[in-house]
Amino acid sequence: MPSKTAPVPVPKPEVAKPVEKVAESGASGKPVAKKSKVPETLRGFRDILPDEQAVWDKMDEVMRSLTRAYGFGRIRLPALEQTALFERGVGKDTDVVEKEMFTFTDQGGVRMTLRPEGTASIARAYIEHGMLNQPQPVKLWYVEQFFRHERPQAGRYRQFWQFGLESIGSDDPVLDAQVILMCERFCKDMGLDVTVHVNSLGTPVSRRAYVAELVKYFKANKKKLSETDQKRLVKNPLRLLDSKEPGMEELKADAPQMIDYLDDESKQHFMKVLEYLDEAEVPYALNPYLVRGLDYYTKTVFEVMLTNPTGEEGAQSALGGGGRYDGLIPLFGGREGTSAVGAALGLERILMAVRAAGKMPDSKRRAQVFFCQLGEAARRKGLKIYEKFREAGIDVAEAFSKSNLKAQLEVADKLKVPIAVILGQKEVLDGTIIIRDMESGAQEIVDVEKVVALASKRLQEQNVRREEKAAKMA
Ligand code: AMP
Secondary structure (H helix, E strand, C coil): CCCCCCCCCCCCCCCCCCCCCCEEECCCCCEEECCCCCCCCCCCCCCCCHHHHHHHHHHHHHHHHHHHHCCCEECCCCCEEEHHHHHHHCCCCCHHHHHHCCEEECCCCCEEEECCCCHHHHHHHHHHCCHHHCCCCEEEEEEEEEECCCCCECCECCEEEEEEEEEECCCCHHHHHHHHHHHHHHHHHCCCCEEEEEEECCCHHHHHHHHHHHHHHHHHCHHHCCHHHHHHHHHCHHHHHHCCCCCHHHHHHCCCCHHHHCCHHHHHHHHHHHHHHHHCCCCEEECCCCCCCCCCCEEEEEEEEECCCCHHHHCCCEEEEEEECCCHHHHCCCCCCCCEEEEEEEHHHHHHHHHHCCCCCCCCCCCCEEEEECCHHHHHHHHHHHHHHHHCCCCEEECCCCCCHHHHHHHHHHCCCCEEEEECHHHHHHCEEEEEECCCCCEEEEEHHHHHHHHHHHHHHHHHHHHHHHHHHC
16 A cells, blocks of 8 residues: 555456466477466455554554553454354344355355454353353453455455454443543544544334334335435335435435434433533534444444545545444343443544544654674674564664675664664674764774673663753753
């Protein structure tokens, strides 16, 4: 992926072209196999190259800091699950299950699916590992790759990363607020300005009453609905609320609103969540049309949106979302009344937004010591000395494949390394090594056994000198 502009995947064949192997005649007259073209990546899949790693590292750091602070334990999920897990958990009539799953039957005849999302697996794991016997709520987090056979476009891939949070075993609204706050802070720590769109879908009972009214309203306006929306009206009427079909904006504006149908329990819960968000100064907006695509949500639902989306990333301004799913664990055979709330943030989307906001962290390596070697004996000894620097926690760099000193020092210069150590034939014989101050060019010959300690001393001295200089300038 190029490092400056956000990627728009070019259309590729779904399956790579077969490798050509045409025999040709070589100089000797013998047939030579023609160089075969390597099959390209599949559509919607991509490599993440080293020049993009700094932002992934930063995301990792923020995830770790947040989950540690709020007491979430990491879970690593299997990539494959039984298809039935998603059909039952996510819902058969959802877009994800109906159209987007990578499903196949293995050699043993088992129907399996590459995970399209994390919550169903988390609910399964909670039950399978008897986590209801642990102090509740059980708080889990994950960072995993998910797979959906969607139409690839900017910010939409067929394999993508999500950072997920799940808090299971309590229906306290403070936990909804905690998960929302963590999502917002994650984006904020990545340098993004986001607003959380929130809504409440109520309990299944209040939702049923609302959906009945909604169906009545849209049936009366059936002629104005597109073909897709007419299908939604039959299969999943709530999805009409997030329809982007032409003319729906006006139709939705007059539709009955969920908030008017909430039962007391859901209303109280929602008010509490909003109070906590106010108190924690999490920017949010009430969005009565937010329904989320999956069946398992109850009460709170939310989506994390860029506050001021611009350009390309604006089309995909939802960075993540989640909500409460009080019915899922019981649906899977877990203890009745086991409530839960969770969220997932899309890391590719966040990366796109960070790039568009010009907040990409610097990916340049900041080594402190550069290791130079001259001659075979020095290279052999060098491997061990190099390890000593690494073990001491000093960030060290090398160009072992270069044998010329000038070429090695050029690399050191490029990396702006403050100190180089140089090991030549003579030094190997003497048991010494040279420490070179890269700024002044001053060199000293030291005992090789003491090089790590001395180099780290010189680095400290350089730091002190730099600080003194800065203080004087100020
Ligand atoms: P969802 O639960 O489907 O709303 O997904 C949560 C978040 O994951 C979305 O807001 C996106 O940021 C991200 N996401 C979902 N699908 C994709 C995809 N196909 N490619 C990249 N990111 C995705």
